[in-house]
Each structure stands twice: as C-alpha cells, then as structure tokens.
Amino acid sequence: MSRKTRIDLSDMSRRDGEPIGHVDLQDLMPLPAPLDDPARERPWTPLNPQARARYECILDDTCAVSVPKPATKEEETELVRQFLSGLDKLFTRENNWTFLQPLLLSMEHCARCQTCADACHIYEASGRNEIYRPTYRSEIMRRLYFKCVKHGGMISAWQHGDVDVNWPMVARLIELAYRCNLCRRCAQTCPIGVDNGLIAHELRKLFSQEMGIAAKEIHDTGSMLQLKVGSSTGMSAEVVKDNIQFIDEETSERTGITVETPWDVEGAEVLLIHNAGEILAWPENPGAFALILNAAGISWTLSSELAGYDSINYGLWYDDAQFARVAIKHAEAAKKLKVGKIVLGECGHAHKALSVIADRVLTGELNIPRESSMTLLRDIVASGRLKLDPSRNDFPVTLHDPCNMVRLMGVVEPQREIIRAICPKFREMEPHGVDNYCCGGGSGFAIMSGHNFPDWRFHVSGRKKLEQVLNAFGDCLDPSIPKYLCAPCSNCKGQFRDMLAYYDLWEKNRILYGGLVELIVNAMSEVKPGFIEWEWH
Amino acid sequence: MTTLLYAMLCLSAVVCVAATVVRAVGYARAPMHLRWELYPVPHEASDRAAHGGSYFEDSNWWTKPPHFNLRGELTAMFTEMLFLKALREFNLRLWWRSFPFHVGLYLLITTVALLLGTAVATVFVPAWMTGWLGRVVYQVCRATGVGGLVLAMVGAAGLVHRRLTDSDLRMYSTPGDIFNLVAFLVALGVVAAGYAFRPAGSPGALGIVIGLLTWDTTIRVPGLLAAGLLLSALLAAYVPFTHMSHFVGKYFTYHAVRWDDRVNRRGGTIERTLAEYLTYRPTWSAPHVTADGSRSWADIATTNPTKGTKR
Numbered sequence: 001m002s003r004k005t006r007i008d009l010s011d012m013s014r015r016d017g018e019p020i021g022h023v024d025l026q027d028l029m030p031l032p033a034p035l036d037d038p039a040r041e042r043p044w045t046p047l048n049p050q051a052r053a054r055y056e057c058i059l060d061d062t063c064a065v066s067v068p069k070p071a072t073k074e075e076e077t078e079l080v081r082q083f084l085s086g087l088d089k090l091f092t093r094e095n096n097w098t099f100l101q102p103l104l105l106s107m108e109h110c111a112r113c114q115t116c117a118d119a120c121h122i123y124e125a126s127g128r129n130e131i132y133r134p135t136y137r138s139e140i141m142r143r144l145y146f147k148c149v150k151h152g153g154m155i156s157a158w159q160h161g162d163v164d165v166n167w168p169m170v171a172r173l174i175e176l177a178y179r180c181n182l183c184r185r186c187a188q189t190c191p192i193g194v195d196n197g198l199i200a201h202e203l204r205k206l207f208s209q210e211m212g213i214a215a216k217e218i219h220d221t222g223s224m225l226q227l228k229v230g231s232s233t234g235m236s237a238e239v240v241k242d243n244i245q246f247i248d249e250e251t252s253e254r255t256g257i258t259v260e261t262p263w264d265v266e267g268a269e270v271l272l273i274h275n276a277g278e279i280l281a282w283p284e285n286p287g288a289f290a291l292i293l294n295a296a297g298i299s300w301t302l303s304s305e306l307a308g309y310d311s312i313n314y315g316l317w318y319d320d321a322q323f324a325r326v327a328i329k330h331a332e333a334a335k336k337l338k339v340g341k342i343v344l345g346e347c348g349h350a351h352k353a354l355s356v357i358a359d360r361v362l363t364g365e366l367n368i369p370r371e372s373s374m375t376l377l378r379d380i381v382a383s384g385r386l387k388l389d390p391s392r393n394d395f396p397v398t399l400h401d402p403c404n405m406v407r408l409m410g411v412v413e414p415q416r417e418i419i420r421a422i423c424p425k426f427r428e429m430e431p432h433g434v435d436n437y438c439c440g441g442g443s444g445f446a447i448m449s450g451h452n453f454p455d456w457r458f459h460v461s462g463r464k465k466l467e468q469v470l471n472a473f474g475d476c477l478d479p480s481i482p483k484y485l486c487a488p489c490s491n492c493k494g495q496f497r498d499m500l501a502y503y504d505l506w507e508k509n510r511i512l513y514g515g516l517v518e519l520i521v522n523a524m525s526e527v528k529p530g531f532i533e534w535e536w537h
Numbered sequence: 538m539t540t541l542l543y544a545m546l547c548l549s550a551v552v553c554v555a556a557t558v559v560r561a562v563g564y565a566r567a568p569m570h571l572r573w574e575l576y577p578v579p580h581e582a583s584d585r586a587a588h589g590g591s592y593f594e595d596s597n598w599w600t601k602p603p604h605f606n607l608r609g610e611l612t613a614m615f616t617e618m619l620f621l622k623a624l625r626e627f628n629l630r631l632w633w634r635s636f637p638f639h640v641g642l643y644l645l646i647t648t649v650a651l652l653l654g655t656a657v658a659t660v661f662v663p664a665w666m667t668g669w670l671g672r673v674v675y676q677v678c679r680a681t682g683v684g685g686l687v688l689a690m691v692g693a694a695g696l697v698h699r700r701l702t703d704s705d706l707r708m709y710s711t712p713g714d715i716f717n718l719v720a721f722l723v724a725l726g727v728v729a730a731g732y733a734f735r736p737a738g739s740p741g742a743l744g745i746v747i748g749l750l751t752w753d754t755t756i757r758v759p760g761l762l763a764a765g766l767l768l769s770a771l772l773a774a775y776v777p778f779t780h781m782s783h784f785v786g787k788y789f790t791y792h793a794v795r796w797d798d799r800v801n802r803r804g805g806t807i808e809r810t811l812a813e814y815l816t817y818r819p820t821w822s823a824p825h826v827t828a829d830g831s832r833s834w835a836d837i838a839t840t841n842p843t844k845g846t847k848r
Contacts, residue, residue: 008708082822093568094817097834101567102794109786112709113635115628130708139709159713159779188575191623192783193790198573212823224825228843320571321826324838341597355593359801360571361838363808363815367801375596410576410591410798434576434589 007130012140012172013164020131020172021060023456027127029463032470034477035503042502044459045452056171060131062456064178064448065215067171076167079211083170084148086210090202091149098320102195103202107145110138110194116186121437121464122179132460134186134196137176140169141199174213177203181442181461182317183403188434204318214318218444222314223322227329231276231310240309243279244286244302251287255521256528261290264337265301270376271339272300273330273354275347275490276310278515282493282537285346288517289373295524296380301337308333311350312490316357317443327358331366341369343376346515348402348489349442352409372405374488377520378414381421387525390422395482397423397519398472400465400496401436402489410434415488415516422523423484429468437464439487441495458502462495466503469511479510482534488516497537506536539754542763546749549770556777557785564789569810575795579613580606591798599800610796617791619643634699638692638721644685645725648742651678656746666743675743682742686729693721717781724768731762 011020025041034040047057057063070076089095090103116134117123123132130136143163146152152160163169177200184197207213226232231240244261251259262268272293278285293300302309307329315323331354334342344351355370362368380386399419405411412433419426429436439446440462448457458466473483485500487493496513505511512534522531577589582604585594592598616622621639625632655674658665665671697718700710732742739759740748745766748756758766776782801807815835819828825842832840 006704006708085822089819089821095819095821097568097814097817098571099573101564101570101789102573104567105564105786105790105794109780109783109790111780111783112706112711112714113624113628113631114705114709115624115631117705119627135709159711161711184575187795189623189627191617191621191627192787193795195573195790195794209821209823209826212825219825224843227841319826321821321828321837324834325841328838356572356574360569360807360811363801363811364803367803367808369597369599371596371598372593375594375598379596407576407589408574409593410574410578410581410585410589411593412576412588412590413585414594 009136009139009143009161010164013166013169015166015168017058017168019058019060021129023061023126023129023460025459027129028459029125029127029467031463031467032474034509035466035470040503042455042458044455047452051451056174057451058168059172059175059179060456062453063175063451064453065174065213066450067174067213070167080165080167080170082211083206084165086206087144087148089210090206091145096202096205096320099198099202099205102198106138106194106196106199107142109192110135110142111192112139113191116190116194116196119185119189121183121185121440122181122461125463126460131176132179134180137173137180137203138194138196138199140173140176141203173203174207176200177207178215178444178448179461181403181438181440181445183438183442184408185403185435185437188407201317205320208319209321215444215448215450217448217450218314218317219319219322222312222444222447223319223326226307226310226312226314227322227325230306230308232312232314233276233280233310235276235279235310237304237306237309240276240279241304243283247279247283247287248290250283251291254284254287254528255291255524255531257291257295257526259287259290259294261286262301264304265299267338268299268301269340270298270300270343271303271308271334271337271341272343272345272373273303273309273311273333273350274345275312275350277312277490277494278345278347281497282490282515284518284531284533285515288515288521288531289345291521291524291527292377292380292386292517295526296383296385298376298380300343301339303333303337305329305333305336311344311347311354313350313353313358314444316349316353323353323357324361327354327361328366330354331358331362331368334368335365339368341371343371343373345373346488346490346493346517348404349491351402351411352404356409372409372411372414374405374411374414374418374516377516378417381418381520386520388422388520388523389525390424390523392523392529393423393484393519394425395484396425396427396473396476397484397486398427398429398469399432400429400439400469400485400487400489400492401432401434402487402492403436403438403442405489406436407434415486418516418520419486422519427472429472437468439465439489439492439495440499441491446491446494446498454498454502457495458499462499465495466499473509473511477509479508482510482512484519484532485511485513486516486519487513501536510534512536538763539748539756539758542758542767543749543752543754545767546770549774552774553777556774557782560777560782561785561788564786564793568814569807570794572797573794574798578796578798580610580796581798582606583609603800614791631696631699634692634695636692637688638696641685641687641689641692644681645689648678648682648685651681652742652746653750655743656750659743659747660750678742686725690722690725690729693718693725697722713779717779720768720772720775724765724772726765727761728765728769731759731765735759735762 146160180200187195313326
C-alpha cells in the first residue's frame with residue numbers, strides 16, 4: 001500500500017524528526033521489459049537505525065550528506081545562523097560574482113507554472129514525488145531569499161510566500177540539494193529561463209563554502225584528495241605512471257600493436273587528460289586512446305604534474321573555490337609542458353568544467369586552448385588515417401549523451417559521426433542529443449555510495465535512463481545477442497556499471513557498457529580481433 | 538477629477554518606466570558570471586543550431602573566425618516573444634490560457650502606442666484624423682483595443698481558473714499570484730465596461746489621450762471609464778515590482794545566461810573584467826576556502842588548502 005501523501009512546502013520545517021518524503025516501489029515509474037516483471041525489481045534497503053540516530057536523515061528514505069545531528073539547541077541555533085550568513089553572501093558581488101546574475105534572475109522571475117516538472121527525470125521516475133519536483137527546492141530557496149535576504153515583511157510574504165526558518169528546514173535543504181543531478185533539463189524547458197539546477201548548485205555552494213558541509217565523496221575524498229595527491233583516486237604521479245605502463249603492456253598484448261604512452265613531452269601538440277577513474281576501473285579506455293593517437297600520428301603527451309593526470313573537477317558541482325583551484329592546476333600542467341592544446345578524455349563534467357566554466361577563470365598564459373576528444377577522434381576517423389572495419393562492430397550499439405558534454409556544451413554530432421561510421425547496428429535512444437536524460441549519476445551521485453544512497457540512485461535518479469536503454473535495445477533483449485551501451489563519460493559509465501549490475505542486465509540480457517574509443521579500436525583492421533571483451537567489468 | 542486622472546496616468550507611467558529601467562539596469566550591472574549556457578544556442582551556425590551543437594564541435598575551434606547567426610537568434614527571440622514557443626512545446630494546457638493573455642497585453646500596448654501617435658499627429662495636424670490614413674489608424678486602434686481587452690481578460694480568467702483548480706499550481710501559488718491575475722481581470726474589465734457603456738457624447742479613447750497631451754481638464758471622462766483607466770494605470774505601475782516583470786528578466790536569462798557563449802580571449806574585454814573580479818575579497822567562512830576578508834579571489838584560487846601554502 002503506497003504511503004504517498006501530499007507534501008507541502010511547510011513540511012520542510014517540521015520538527016518531528018521524521019522524513020517528510022517516502023518512495024514506495026509501487027509508486028515508481030514502470031519500466032519496460034525485462035524489468036516490467038516485479039520479480040526483477042530490487043528491494044530498497046532501509047536506512048539503518050544507527051544512521052537515522054546519528055545523522056540528519058529527515059528528508060526521505062536515504063541520506064547523501066550525513067550531517068551529524070546537533071548535540072544542543074545552541075548548536076542548532078548556530079548552524080541556522082551560519083546558514084543565513086551564507087545565504088546573504090550568495091547574493092553579494094564580492095562573494096558570488098561567479099553566479100550572482102543568473103541566481104538573481106532565477107530568484108525573482110519564476111511564474112510557478114510548473115512547466116519544468118515534466119522535464120525532470122527524478123520527479124517523473126519517483127512517481128511524481130513532491131519533494132523531487134524541481135520547484136520544491138527552488139521555492140523554499142526563493143521564499144528564504146525574499147524573507148531573509150531582501151528582508152521582506154508581510155506584504156512580501158503575501159506576494160512571495162513564507163517559510164519557517166529552523167534547523168530541520170536547513171538540514172532537509174542540505175539533503176535536498178543532493179537530490180538533483182544538475183542536468184538542467186528543467187531549465188531548458190522553462191519559458192522564462194529560470195534555472196532550478198543552478199539553484200541546487202548554489203545551495204550546495206552555500207553549504208560548502210560557508211558551513212563546510214558537502215558530500216564527503218566529492219569534497220574530502222574528491223577535490224581535497226585531488227589537490228593533495230594529484231587525483232581523487234588517490235594515485236600519485238608515480239602510481240599513475242606505473243598503472244599506465246601496465247595498461248600499455250596489456251593493450252599491446254591484446255591488440256598486437258606496441259603501445260607506449262608518452263609522459264611529460266614538452267612542446268607536444270596535445271596534452272591528453274583522462275578522468276583518472278578510467279585508469280583504475282576501465283584501463284582499456286586509456287589504452288585505446290594511446291593506441292589511436294599513436295596510430296594517427298598525433299603529437300601528444302600525458303602530464304605527471306599535480307592534478308595534470310586527472311581531469312576531474314568536482315568543484316563544478318558544489319564549490320567555486322575548489323573548482324577554480326583544480327582548473328588552474330590543469331592549466332598550469334599544460335603551460336609547463338608548453339603544449340598546443342588540452343584535449344579532454346571521455347569525461348563529461350571535465351569537458352564542461354575546463355572548456356566552458358573555466359573559460360572565465362583562466363586568464364593570461366593559463367588560457368590555453370581546450371578541446372573535446374570527441375572532435376579530435378572524429379577528425380582522426382574521418383581522415384582515413386586508421387583502417388576501420390565496421391563489420392567488427394556488428395552488434396547493437398546505442399549512445400548515451402552525457403549532459404555536461406551535450407546539453408551544457410553543445411558537443412553532439414562528433415561522437416555520432418564516429419559511431420555511424422563504425423557501428424552498422426547503431427540506434428539512438430529517444431530522446432537524445434540536447435534533449436537527453438541524465439544517466440542518474442550526474443553531479444557526483446555516481447561516486448556517492450553512503451548508506452543506502454545507491455538504492456535511490458538506481459530506483460529513482462537512474463530510472464529514466466534505464467527505461468531509455470531498455471527501449472533502445474527492446475528488439476534484441478535476448479541474451480544471445482550482445483549489446484553495447486556507449487557512454488563516453490567516466491561518471492556515466494560508473495552509473496551504468498552499477499545500475500546494470502543492480503538489475504542483472506549483463507547476466508540476463510547481455511547489455512555491456514563501455515566508452516567510444518573501445519569501439520574505434522575494436523573496428524581497427526590492424527588490431528587483433530576482439531578488443532572489446534564481452535565480459536563484465 | 539479629470540486633473541487627478543491625468544496626474545495618476547502620468548505618474549503611473551513614470552513609475553512603470555522608471556521601475557522597469559531600474560530593474561533592467563540592476564541586472565545589466567550585475568557582474569559577468571561564469572559561463573552557464575544551455576544548448577541549443579540559436580546564434581550558432583544554422584546547421585549546428587539545428588541539433589543543438591556548438592563551436593566546440595570544431596577541432597581547433599579557437600583558430601576559426603567567430604560565427605554569429607543573427608537571423609537564427611532573432612528568429613528564436615521573436616518566436617518565443619510572440620508565440621511563447623517554450624510554453625507551447627512543454628506545457629500546452631497552460632499555453633492555451635497564457636497565450637491569449639499575453640497577446641491581449643501586446644495588443645493593448647500597441648493600442649496605447651497607436652493612440653499616443655495618433656493624438657500627437659492630431660494635435661499638430663488636426664486635419665490628419667479626417668484623412669484616409671487617420672481613419673484607418675482609428676479603426677486599427679479600435680480593433681487592437683477591443684481585441685486586446687477581450688483576449689487579455691479571457692486569458693487572465695483562464696489562468697486564475699487553472700491556478701485555483703490544478704492542485705500542482707495551487708500548492709505553489711501565493712495569494713499574491715492570484716491577486717495579480719484578478720487585478721488584471723478587474724482593471725481591464727472596468728475599462729471594457731466603462732468604454733462600452735459610456736454615455737453618448739462622452740470622449741472616447743483618442744479624445745482622452747488628446748486631452749491628456751494638451752492637459753485639457755474640461756473633458757469629462759465618464760466615471761466607470763475613469764475608474765478603469767485609473768486601475769489599469771496603478772496596475773502598470775505595480776507590475777515592475779513583481780515577478781510579472783519577467784519581460785525584463787527574460788531578456789537576461791536568454792541573452793546573458795542561456796545563450797552567452799562568448800569566448801574569453803587573451804587580452805580581451807572579458808579578461809579585463811575578470812581581472813577586476815579577482816581582486817574582490819570574499820568572506821566565506823568554511824576553513825578550506827581560506828577567505829578571511831583580506832584575501833582576494835586570486836589568492837584563494839591559487840591556494841592549495843591541503844598544502845597550507847600558496848601554490
């Protein structure tokens with residue numbers, strides 16, 4: 001029996017210590033075959049009582065940030081004071097020149113028409129759960145803005161609505177800021193241009209920059225670790241070089257072509273920066289890159305500078321200071337090697353971070369040209385420098401569009417031109433391109449696995465994408481037909497790896513995920529057949 | 538009475554324009570933000586704009602001359618302004634109510650502009666109104682005025698109805714939202730009633746505007762019509778103080794955010810602007826930010842919080 005009840009905005013301030021939202025499996029958006037069978041719906045692990053006792057898990061059935069419960073009333077009061085202080089700072093030029101203008105516009109012009117709601121995959125997949133409506137979070141923020149920043153009185157409350165400011169509301173808002181993938185599909189549909197994704201982003205920023213509160217996976221073991229040792233994977237330069245050497249050897253053996261990755265080549269045309277997660281989790285991806293670039297005669301190098309070998313920039317999702325620091329490290333690595341350009345490997349958020357957002361951070365000599373690997377690879381494939389045999393990729397392939405690379409950067413066609421050239425059984429997901437849906441792992445979710453958060457991520461945030469994947473392969477779900485879900489983004493691949501495994505779609509339906517370069521190498525005539533190994537990893 | 542009406546019409550117009558300008562200037566003077574565009578961007582080359590692509594799809598894009606598809610941008614802009622394209626595409630049920638409301642307002646604004654133009658022409662060339670052009674303009678004014686009133690009222694009534702009957706909209710609607718729509722309905726309704734039922738021989742819309750321009754206080758505006766005009770004037774003055782001024786905000790959300798894909802070139806104006814922002818001294822309190830009010834954004838961005846030292 002569903003416990004779905006209408007949730008009101010005022011519930012955010014409830015002091016009963018209970019979650020205000022709940023998602024029952026039966027409320028979720030139905031999935032197509034083979035997941036239309038209730039027997040294949042995984043149960044949702046309840047949040048353990050210890051977590052509920054220790055942390056502020058009072059929003060819904062999960063907990064992403066794990067904010068400890070304040071021990072005293074005074075501590076609660078102080079946290080609320082910090083929050084209000086940060087809220088003020090969000091609307092000042094000195095503290096937030098980076099996003100002040102779009103934030104003001106989104107605060108002051110929403111017509112509350114709810115057009116955005118139907119565009120949100122989380123809201124739809126949850127069975128239209130009120131707390132996941134894009135405007136639910138935004139409306140709370142908007143009311144706080146008019147009440148606490150603009151100091152509106154009764155007339156303002158009448159015009160804009162009121163909100164009760166207390167610690168439970170702040171604690172729930174912290175969690176709610178981490179129930180949005182920041183994919184900005186909602187913003188794309190807003191007739192006025194209001195951006196709920198930006199509001200979630202700014203809330204995360206307030207919590208991080210003022211209160212020091214952020215999901216540990218993106219701050220402590222994310223951007224801080226990257227700035228400390230060079231990579232959020234924890235790999236130092238020495239370790240990453242060892243790993244790449246191993247990958248080169250493996251790739252050489254698998255392909256029959258000797259692969260050697262160049263390191264720290266001064267004056268190289270291309271500085272390639274991978275998401276270092278690839279090196280650990282999907283070594284065939286950096287191996288394939290090395291093979292392709294060498295075979296195409298590209299002058300390229302990797303960098304062993306701090307952060308120069310890991311393109312991730314988690315600051316993009318929650319903290320401007322951390323964002324700028326990492327972007328500068330990337331540019332400094334390129335400047336030191338005097339390369340012609342930085343090329344970003346298969347990582348969506350790294351694309352957007354360094355190419356788009358950092359464009360107004362990097363100045364002078366740090367403003368080094370940045371390019372997507374999609375365009376470089378497209379040029380290589382189109383040039384005929386590689387001998388490609390599409391019949392080697394004679395299996396169904398579909399393409400996932402990473403939001404950061406596509407809707408938020410406009411790199412849509414290069415990857416398609418490649419796939420059309422080398423994959424005869426390519427089929428699009430619907431919708432695709434700039435209208436795509438997020439994989440459900442965006443904005444850090446793919447690496448967040450505390451408590452039972454993965455259950456939420458697979459049941460709710462990833463559900464719409466899962467539906468798209470199943471529909472794309474709807475004509476060939478039989479396990480005798482291997483299928484390839486191409487996701488040219490490390491975080492998206494992480495989400496697919498975990499979600500496909502969660503629903504057993506490799507074992508039972510032979511849906512494999514992987515990157516784009518693997519398909520290219522798999523089609524290279526000079527390479528030993530079978531670069532793509534049809535086994536789970 | 539007529540003097541008071543004229544004074545209120547003028548004052549409201551001044552407040553409306555001044556508040557709109559202040560709001561627009563406020564947004565325009567906000568600092569240039571980090572890039573946050575959203576594709577498709579319509580001023581991209583038309584073949585790219587069709588699939589939502591950007592110049593990032595070109596290798597070595599920074600070596601290519603910048604391309605600005607003015608026609609694409611204008612087409613997208615006017616399609617959105619005139620036909621509320623996004624609403625039609627993503628929220629058709631609301632569009633059926635919002636579109637007539639907006640078109641009605643556009644027609645009423647057109648009517649006011651035509652009346653002002655005609656009044657000025659009539660003051661300086663009294664014979665103009667009796668010529669064929671004057672008669673045509675007069676008929677156009679009547680058509681836009683009546684059409685505008687009907688459409689705006691139908692739209693406003695439809696929007697109020699939807700806000701009150703749709704549970705999703707009702708939850709997020711404030712009393713102010715309902716008041717705003719009802720205010721349009723009442724103000725325009727009183728104008729319509731005042732105009733329709735004005736006594737024979739009383740001045741029409743053009744007569745009142747000419748009277749206003751010449752400050753002819755001998756004109757006797759019928760009470761109901763005067764009340765309607767007064768309410769409409771107050772409403773016009775009120776709009777820029779509410780989210781209904783999204784006609785201002787929308788310019789910036791589209792041009793300065795969604796479609797702002799300007800490239801920061803070395804030595805260019807963007808870089809010079811950024812240089813100023815990097816001297817700002819933030820006061821964020823979290824220790825890892827290392828902002829103490831005396832350190833600039835440049836200092837903070839080049840500080841590694843895990844090393845404890847600059848760089």
